């Protein structure tokens with residue numbers, strides 16, 4: 001079960017996140033990124049965060065620790081922003097917290113180097129969970145102390161939005177051409193050989209047990225939260241076994257603008273390219289466009 005903490009202070013909203021997550025302090029003296037049950041994206045986003053985040057952790061991928069976070073909306077009373085006030089008011093009770101990585105910066109494929117093995121593990125994992133939200137436009141990876149950390153697994157497991165069609169939906173291939181790590185030569189075969197045997201029914205049962213009952217109750221077509229938990233196990237188990245045969249990686253799209261300042265990227269990342277491409281060099285490479 002995830003550790004439970006209670007929010008003690010709302011620090012600031014993270015405006016780059018579509019669901020308006022907030023930086024929040026808690027009674028264990030930790031600082032967390034809080035994802036709110038009252039956000040428009042709905043509670044299934046939080047279910048996906050827990051299942052995929054905990055699965056990633058169990059497979060040895062780097063993801064900040066997840067916690068259950070109790071919120072009394074009263075902590076936001078002095079918050080001047082009405083949108084934040086309303087979000088907090090709609091989110092009393094249990095929410096999701098993710099350990100805040102201070103000083104981390106967003107991953108930039110033009111500034112950082114990721115080896116084929118690590119790229120393969122991440123692309124394979126994203127294929128299993130059907131993550132459509134790790135493109136160069138929105139990498140949802142952070143660089144912290146020189147390592148890549150995965151965040152934001154809310155837009156995964158599309159089949160949980162339509163359970164009657166889940167089996168057919170989960171059988172579909174995964175197009176990784178738009179993946180932020182597509183250009184790093186991901187070694188998917190090795191990743192599958194290493195990680196697929198670890199994704200057992202037992203492991204998935206443990207991972208789904210971490211989802212709070214409150215976010216699973218009253219799902220149409222299921223008479224108990226445990227029945228719904230079992231429904232999450234099946235597609236992930238099936239995909240882990242064979243998805244490596246159905247990952248397409250055609251011409252990777254990586255011409256996104258570099259967002260990190262070069263001096264910072266080069267200092268923070270030991271594996272960063274020693275000579276970072278300047279905007280001018282990139283433009284020459286792209287044919288002066």
Ligand SMILES: Nc1ncnc2c1ncn2[C@@H]1O[C@H](COP(=O)(O)OP(=O)(O)OP(=O)(O)O)[C@@H](O)[C@H]1O
Pocket residue numbers: 014016017018019020021033064098099100101102104106138140142151152154
């Ligand atoms: N654990 C963390 N430590 C530090 N910063 C974080 C952490 N988690 C998220 N952030 C920052 O907050 C931003 C928004 O987080 P996240 O992508 O999880 O939110 P979201 O609302 O799901 O976003 P999206 O718009 O991508 O759906 C990230 O891009 C990152 O800059």
Ligand SMILES: [Mg+2]
Pocket residue numbers: 017018138140152
């Ligand atoms: Mg995001």
